[in-house]
């Protein structure tokens with residue numbers, strides 16, 4: 001790196017391949033996993049997930065970044081039909097409440113959506129966050145207490161992307177009262193239930209978010225979300241990107 005580069009942090013046109021970057025095929029695979037990852041509700045197959053594959057997914061989750069290397073996560077693997085049925089009941093109760101919050105056509109559309117695959121997926125995984133792990137003072141968490149929760153969410157996303165590469169679908173279900181789940185799964189009171197995931201091989205995937213395909217919501221244009229230097233200032237770097245969103 002020349003001294004100009006060091007001080008100006010610019011990358012000249014003739015810059016060689018950045019150190020540590022992936023080759024083209026690997027890079028494309030990473031973006032493919034990111035872009036084709038979907039939330040899965042109804043496309044699960046009963047085919048069991050082999051232990052070695054499951055281990056890869058859990059290792060991917062456990063490789064996530066975490067504040068102060070706190071690694072606040074635990075993973076509860078739920079396979080029994082009986083436990084899943086109890087969880088499904090907890091979902092159904094909350095989903096009925098949620099449905100009442102949308103009126104008219106929106107309510108009808110909500111009721112038509114399938115928002116979980118708890119019984120259909122052969123495996124469910126509950127991801128938790130132990131807020132006390134790492135002791136009372138954790139590097140990086142002193143002024144932002146919720147960074148432990150953010151860390152656990154990073155683990156979920158790692159698992160989700162690794163699953164995509166394995167041909168395994170994941171569906172995140174959050175339509176629960178955590179206090180309903182807690183006794184079913186034996187989660188201690190001080191531990192937060194971060195995510196309840198339905199996991200299994202799939203026969204197909206939506207090529208865009210299902211909620212978009214079913215006209216519930218739309219992906220927002222990226223350039224509306226990126227600011228330059230200060231809130232509300234459009235970024236020149238994103239000008240002309242609308243067609244790419």
Ligand SMILES: Cc1cc2c(cc1C)N(C[C@H](O)[C@H](O)[C@H](O)COP(=O)(O)O)c1[nH]c(=O)[nH]c(=O)c1N2
Nearest residue numbers: 037038039114115116172173174175208209210211
């Ligand atoms: C924290 C959180 C919680 C939930 C979700 C996601 C996340 C991040 N999603 C999935 C969500 O609807 C989905 O990710 C978006 O619609 C985008 O679709 P793709 O994930 O790109 O397929 C989700 N989906 C669903 O059917 N029931 C649910 O309860 C939830 N809950």
